[in-house]
Amino acid sequence: MIDRRNALVLGASAILGASAGRAQTQAYPSKPITIVVPFAPGGSTDMAARTLAIPLAKILGQPVVIDNRTGAGGAVGTSVVARAAPDGHTLLVAPASVMASLPLTMKTPYKRQDFVPISLAAKTSLILVTRAADTRFKTLEELAALARSQEGRVSAGNPAPGSPNHLGLLQLEKAFRCKFNSIPYRGSAPALADLLGGTLDIYFDQISSSMPYLKAGNLRAMVAFSPVPDPALPDLKTSAQLGLGEIDATTYTGVFALKGTKQDVIDRLSAAIRLASEDPAMSKVLRDAGSVATASLPEEFERIIKNEEDLVKGFIKEGRLEGVI
Numbered sequence: 001m002i003d004r005r006n007a008l009v010l011g012a013s014a015i016l017g018a019s020a021g022r023a024q025t026q027a028y029p030s031k032p033i034t035i036v037v038p039f040a041p042g043g044s045t046d047m048a049a050r051t052l053a054i055p056l057a058k059i060l061g062q063p064v065v066i067d068n069r070t071g072a073g074g075a076v077g078t079s080v081v082a083r084a085a086p087d088g089h090t091l092l093v094a095p096a097s098v099m100a101s102l103p104l105t106m107k108t109p110y111k112r113q114d115f116v117p118i119s120l121a122a123k124t125s126l127i128l129v130t131r132a133a134d135t136r137f138k139t140l141e142e143l144a145a146l147a148r149s150q151e152g153r154v155s156a157g158n159p160a161p162g163s164p165n166h167l168g169l170l171q172l173e174k175a176f177r178c179k180f181n182s183i184p185y186r187g188s189a190p191a192l193a194d195l196l197g198g199t200l201d202i203y204f205d206q207i208s209s210s211m212p213y214l215k216a217g218n219l220r221a222m223v224a225f226s227p228v229p230d231p232a233l234p235d236l237k238t239s240a241q242l243g244l245g246e247i248d249a250t251t252y253t254g255v256f257a258l259k260g261t262k263q264d265v266i267d268r269l270s271a272a273i274r275l276a277s278e279d280p281a282m283s284k285v286l287r288d289a290g291s292v293a294t295a296s297l298p299e300e301f302e303r304i305i306k307n308e309e310d311l312v313k314g315f316i317k318e319g320r321l322e323g324v325i
Contacts, residue, residue, distance in 0.1 A: 036092050037077060038076060039070055045093060051293070056272055079109045096251075099117075101163070101312040105312070105324065106324060116261065119270045121273065123253065123294050125224050125225065126164055130220055132219055156203070165204040167312070180202075188210070206290065207230060210290075227250075232292075
């Protein structure tokens with residue numbers, strides 16, 4: 001029996017083979033491909049893009065260049081791609097939140113409808129971490145009790161409003177029936193420094209950022225906000241396993257093209273990414289960093305974006321998230 005993963009790879013091989021047979025009439029890619037990353041080098045999005053670029057270049061037969069364009073929570077880099085030609089030679093690698101929540105929580109020079117999802121590239125689970133030496137709470141039940149008894153005083157760090165981290169915080173507040181003192185940070189580095197220094201109580205972080213401190217014993221992970229246990233921390237229970245219901249605040253990073261890109265180009269890219277995700281070197285680099293190399297059909301990635309978009313709209317309607325809609 002062929003499982004879904006193998007079926008995807010076989011399908012990708014068939015599409016690429018058919019594309020090769022039409023090489024005389026189909027010139028894509030006819031020049032190097034630029035992948036715009038709307039965040040700084042060194043982060044989880046950048047790592048996903050760079051590890052994908054290596055096998056993707058081999059599969060497509062053209063260099064794949066990474067271009068980091070930072071600013072405005074990802075809006076600057078995304079806008080760069082929005083102004084490019086819709087020919088598949090300028091792509092965006094970004095988390096789903098850049099499409100799902102950013103246009104709903106701030107004015108952006110692009111719309112979600114300006115882009116089409118091609119495939120997932122990687123996913124990184126969100127976890128709740130605290131200092132290993134903090135004895136005020138050892139379990140989620142104890143944290144919930146403390147947060148309720150000190151309403152709005154337990155400090156919880158997260159990046160920008162509407163980010164997967166912030167959505168995880170809002171969902172946990174709803175499950176706990178409490179309110180944290182939400183403190184925004186410009187990235188994990190300053191937040192983890194405050195957490196380790198004792199001026200921050202808890203932090204909602206990607207596994208990839210916290211992993212070095214977890215391995216060193218400086219931090220303690222309390223829960224994973226993912227549908228299933230993460231392979232990087234297989235013994236860490238999910239919110240559903242701990243009785244809080246399924247809270248999925250996974251960072252789903254994927255590849256986008258501009259609306260208007262020809263369907264055969266989208267199909268070729270989607271197939272190539274599925275094959276690239278099977279590359280052992282790519283899988284190992286991401287796994288060692290706490291992420292998982294993964295691919296999807298365009299419609300699967302679209303569903304993930306839509307689910308996150310609906311979650312953001314719900315919090316805006318409840319007044320728990322400021323929106324521009």
